[in-house]
Amino acid sequence: MGKSAPDPTPPQETSAATTGTNVSTAVANAYMQNMNEITPDGTRTTSQTGTQQITDPYTGQTYDIPTFTNTTTLSDEQQAIKEQQDAASLNLATLGNNQSSFLNDYMAEPFSYSPGEHEGWALDLYDNLNGDRLADDREALEANLANRGIRIGSKQYDDAMSSFTSGKQTSRDQFMLDSYGQGMNTAQTTRNQPINEITALLSGGQVSQPSFQSGVGVGGIAGTDNGAIIGNYDNGLMNQWQQEQAATGQFFSGLGGLFAGF
Numbered sequence: 666m667g668k669s670a671p672d673p674t675p676p677q678e679t680s681a682a683t684t685g686t687n688v689s690t691a692v693a694n695a696y697m698q699n700m701n702e703i704t705p706d707g708t709r710t711t712s713q714t715g716t717q718q719i720t721d722p723y724t725g726q727t728y729d730i731p732t733f734t735n736t737t738t739l740s741d742e743q744q745a746i747k748e749q750q751d752a753a754s755l756n757l758a759t760l761g762n763n764q765s766s767f768l769n770d771y772m773a774e775p776f777s778y779s780p781g782e783h784e785g786w787a788l789d790l791y792d793n794l795n796g797d798r799l800a801d802d803r804e805a806l807e808a809n810l811a812n813r814g815i816r817i818g819s820k821q822y823d824d825a826m827s828s829f830t831s832g833k834q835t836s837r838d839q840f841m842l843d844s845y846g847q848g849m850n851t852a853q854t855t856r857n858q859p860i861n862e863i864t865a866l867l868s869g870g871q872v873s874q875p876s877f878q879s880g881v882g883v884g885g886i887a888g889t890d891n892g893a894i895i896g897n898y899d900n901g902l903m904n905q906w907q908q909e910q911a912a913t914g915q916f917f918s919g920l921g922g923l924f925a926g927f
Contacts, residue, residue, distance in 0.1 A: 761866030
């Protein structure tokens with residue numbers, strides 16, 4: 666009695682419809698957003714250079730996906746600069762490579778710093794800087810003591826000279842301590858200097874590439890949800906069939922009531 670319920674669209678057909686639309690939308694977006702660009706420093710062009718096939722593992726449908734290549738071309742002025750910088754970079758790299766062989770033996774010897782060598786250097790430096798001043802200060806102290814009536818050999822004299830000597834020794838020791846750190850830093854700087862020079866040579870120079878901004882102001886195309894469209898369509902057919910079934914049932918129910926009165 667009445668027609669049978671409509672068959673729903675097969676899932677693979679729904680999936681194929683959705684995937685196919687998404688692929689087409691993605692391809693359209695790729696063409697729209699990979700525009701050619703022209704700047705004062707150069708140009709960049711985008712072109713399709715081939716296709717790549719992909720197969721949907723669920724539906725078995727195969728799609729041809731375009732592949733693109735971006736080509737950057739410098740302006741004549743920037744190209745000339747790049748060629749000069751490339752030549753300079755090659756020269757520096759060659760020089761750095763030649764000089765780097767020096768590091769084989771240089772780095773084989775570990776860094777060392779001798780406190781004994783430093784002490785002799787620091788003492789000589791201190792004496793050169795403070796020798797005359799030390800003598801002047803001693804003479805001034807002796808004169809001051811004499812003016813105060815403190816004679817050589819007295820306890821007051823010996824205490825004053827002892828304090829003077831102790832103060833000068835403390836100053837000398839502090840100079841030695843401070844200069845040790847300075848000497849260590851100087852030795853390390855001297856050690857690292859050839860390494861830093863060769864590293865700088867190897868770094869070379871870099872050219873400034875043109876700045877591109879692909880796709881600026883170009884919005885992507887929204888995908889179409891074919892799965893939802895097909896699902897709504899199937900639901901509509903089912904609702905229509907259910908309504909027809911209900912109407913048919915009411916019709917026959919009414920006929921049954923009519924004949925029951927006879």
